[in-house]
Amino acid sequence: MILRYYADAEISEWHDHALRLLKTLHDEYGITVEIDRIDEQHGLITDFPGEVRYPTPEDVYERDLKRNRELNQVIEQTPSEAFKRYGKLDIAGNISVVDDGGTVRWASTLPGYADGYRLDAESRTAMDFLEDIAASPSNRLCVECLSLLDGDESFCPNCGYEVP
Numbered sequence: 001m002i003l004r005y006y007a008d009a010e011i012s013e014w015h016d017h018a019l020r021l022l023k024t025l026h027d028e029y030g031i032t033v034e035i036d037r038i039d040e041q042h043g044l045i046t047d048f049p050g051e052v053r054y055p056t057p058e059d060v061y062e063r064d065l066k067r068n069r070e071l072n073q074v075i076e077q078t079p080s081e082a083f084k085r086y087g088k089l090d091i092a093g094n095i096s097v098v099d100d101g102g103t104v105r106w107a108s109t110l111p112g113y114a115d116g117y118r119l120d121a122e123s124r125t126a127m128d129f130l131e132d133i134a135a136s137p138s139n140r141l142c143v144e145c146l147s148l149l150d151g152d153e154s155f156c157p158n159c160g161y162e163v164p
Contacts, residue, residue: 002032002098005126006060008041009093014127015042018095021130023049028134036060039092057089064096064104074106082109095126 005022009015022033026049033050038057045052055063065071065079075082083091096107108126 001100002034003130004064004096004098004104005033005035006091006094006096007035007037007045008039009126010041012042014093017127018093018130019045019048021127021134023047024134025130026050057091060091061089064098065091065107068104070103070105071107075109077109079107082107093126095129 003022003025005018007015007018009018022035025031026033033048035045035048035050035052037045037052037054038060040054061079061083065083068079071079083089083094094108094110096104099105108129110125
């Protein structure tokens with residue numbers, strides 16, 4: 001499993017927070033992390049334990065989101081509804097879970113700074129997802145548990161058990 005951050009979140013504090021959480025997940029739990037820096041707004045990324053790439057938003061959309069059947073099954077909206085707003089790609093600030101074969105199996109549909117964006121938004125943001133798995137090792141994910149993610153980021157509390 002790989003956690004991929006589509007950087008940079010619009011607000012610098014959320015971007016820095018995402019970087020800290022990804023580093024924690026890598027250092028403390030051995031989760032592979034990487035960054036696709038599609039909207040570079042905030043300084044250099046140094047001391048990051050994973051790969052940092054610089055693709056375009058269009059390349060990321062084509063590679064990870066468009067025509068992704070697995071992703072369509074676990075998020076409430078289609079990728080075009082979730083990541084194309086008013087005809088423009090809006091991916092930066094989000095997180096995805098990628099299997100070892102390179103397929104995105106889940107993605108947050110609201111970037112981290114969307115807290116309070118609408119009713120229940122805080123449960124569907126990138127930062128809440130990262131905080132939940134970084135703060136609660138029992139909530140660590142694996143590809144087998146991804147089917148339990150329903151777009152509201154309800155996690156398997158112990159791998160193999162259904163979410164209550």
